[in-house]
């Protein structure tokens with residue numbers, strides 16, 4: 001099996017805070033991490049390869065410093081790392097991102113399984129996974145929290161998807177794109193040997209010239225159908241908290257109950 | 267020398283360095299009193315907002331291109347077993363407003379097996395036209411078949427706007443259709459307006475876990491597609507006397523052998539159906555252990571609510587992941603969210619901060635959750651929650 005994991009390098013959220021006085025984002029210091037959902041995708045890829053044989057390739061499109069996140073994934077056990085980095089790729093929306101990642105998967109000779117996270121913490125759209133599936137004509141399996149079985153011989157995969165109304169068990173033909181939820185596994189830590197190996201392995205840095213048959217008009221900012229018009233701060237919740245206090249906890253709970261009934265909330 | 271994608275107007279720049287601090291990727295720096303950007307810029311737009319003099323911008327593309335001929339506003343009516351998802355009618359209200367603004371018809375797309383009743387309902391909720399596709403293969407939602415059907419309708423009629431719910435089905439379907447048709451898709455919108463200058467759809471949505479809002483447009487590609495967040499917009503009053511046209515349509519679906527098949531479906535208990543719950547009682551590390559959820563369940567039972575949890579409670583193994591609310595869990599928007607023994611970390615807030623009313627119960631008066639809450643009680647939730655249940659039971 002050839003499993004391709006797509007990961008995104010995202011700003012660490014704990015460092016994105018909101019200043020209600022000035023209405024701006026505060027970021028203390030800098031730092032990027034592997035998108036948290038993608039950690040589960042990496043782990044799942046490694047487990048699949050351990051069980052069924054084959055290899056895992058990790059791939060990201062991003063600025064040059066995203067190499068750091070690729071190396072982390074390689075230290076966890078991914079054999080090969082591809083960094084798609086070029087000015088032509090910058091400013092891509094989800095359409096252009098899925099287009100570029102799909103072209104890169106083709107350039108790798110295809111995949112039996114593509115793993116993504118459910119959603120990136122910054123852009124927050126969850127659109128790239130289904131986009132790749134559509135570009136490559138693969139089955140889109142989203143919100144997966146358990147892979148029940150993979151049968152390379154019959155070429156099918158059975159997964160459990162966590163939807164709002166319940167759990168759906170689906171069988172789909174391979175190759176497929178799976179986007180994973182957090183509950184699917186517990187990601188491993190890189191081993192010291194893994195770290196050493198990752199440091200020594202040459203990362204492949206690809207530009208548009210490495211993607212055969214690509215249409216340059218479909219890349220990056222110029223290939224993106226959507227455009228950010230404006231970015232602004234959300235309205236801060238009005239008013240402060242009203243505390244029910246004084247007296248005993250019983251009287252506070254009584255007063256809160258009265259309030260919830262008066263507000264017609266219960 | 268700037269090599270990033272960001273455009274910096276050096277004449278406007280006052281050298282305040284606010285953008286340098288705001289850049290998550292370290293791509294901005296000050297050189298001789300003005301900002302410069304290097305190749306680490308990802309065009310994430312985080313700096314645009316902090317610049318006090320509007321010296322920063324991203325290149326606008328396709329300025330000279332015109333969109334193709336396209337007309338009409340469409341809403342996809344999401345349904346399961348012939349019952350419409352709440353988001354469908356919420357969108358119908360918005361679709362009506364947009365269509366009136368543009369002076370074009372509002373069309374509902376009803377796809378399924380025996381769903382003519384839904385077509386009538388769509389008219390009551392505001393559509394003047396319904397495209398009705400009935401096919402046995404559409405009995406159960408599957409992205410591949412629904413996408414094939416919807417794409418064919420779009421290619422025949424070329425609408426200018428298509429709205430879908432930001433539910434798990436709607437997002438999958440929208441992502442697939444937008445990719446095949448090569449058009450823009452804006453995720454999880456909480457605001458939809460028409461730009462009076464050019465008739466484009468201005469789609470506003472939260473990003474960065476709700477820390478910023480972005481307004482997105484699709485200037486040249488059609489249809490302009492958006493998924494719409496559930497419980498943001500009001501459901502319009504249905505008018506069952508309204509007249510409308512129901513247009514049956516045939517579609518060609520891909521051969522079943524190529525598709526995924528649903529083997530079974532295990533419905534969630536009411537307790538974990540967080541998306542539909544009007545009331546969520548949620549517990550965190552402050553509950554002290556799995557048994558700490560017992561009084562919360564009692565309260566939720568009384569109110570007909572669901573049970574949520576913080577990651578700390580989930581990671582301790584006190585409750586399954588399906589209950590987790592937050593950045594790596596679910597995003598919820600109930601009428602009432604009762605947070606018990608939850609500190610209110612930013613990743614938790616990302617999943618619940620837009621709840622209509624938030625009640626916080628916490629022993630620490632300085633817990634950040636109180637900064638967000640509407641009502642609060644400082645106290646031990648093992649005492650406060652049962653007291654609240656008793657107080658409510660006595661009054662309801």
Ligand SMILES: Cc1cc2nc3c(=O)[nH]c(=O)nc-3n(C[C@H](O)[C@H](O)[C@H](O)COP(=O)(O)OP(=O)(O)OC[C@H]3O[C@@H](n4cnc5c(N)ncnc54)[C@H](O)[C@@H]3O)c2cc1C
Pocket residue numbers: 006007008035037038041059060061062092093094095097101115116117118119120121122123124125126127128129226228231309310311450451452453471473474479480482
């Ligand atoms: C404020 C803001 C709002 C935006 N809104 C929209 C919008 O509504 N519509 C739109 O089309 N674009 C939008 N974008 C652009 C979008 O963020 C980028 O296209 C981004 O590259 C991918 O989208 P995402 O972050 O939403 O990823 P998601 O689709 O949420 O990511 C899902 C998974 O796809 C994989 N993946 C995503 N990006 C990469 C990557 N670069 N390399 C490798 N794997 C990856 C990962 O496995 C990830 O877990 C917005 C950007 C900003 C800054």
Ligand SMILES: Cc1cc2nc3c(=O)[nH]c(=O)nc-3n(C[C@H](O)[C@H](O)[C@H](O)COP(=O)(O)OP(=O)(O)OC[C@H]3O[C@@H](n4cnc5c(N)ncnc54)[C@H](O)[C@@H]3O)c2cc1C
Pocket residue numbers: 036549550551552553575576577578579590591592593594595596606607608609610611612613614617627628629630633645646647648
């Ligand atoms: C990448 C990333 C993603 C994350 N995603 C999520 C997510 O999706 N959801 C999520 O929730 N978190 C998430 N987190 C974790 C988050 O940062 C917090 O660690 C977590 O939300 C804390 O959970 P908590 O409030 O239950 O626990 P704590 O922060 O430990 O708070 C416990 C609270 O209980 C109070 N307390 C103690 N005893 C009592 C008592 N007897 N009665 C009443 N109150 C009491 C304490 O005062 C305290 O405020 C994420 C973190 C990261 C880094």
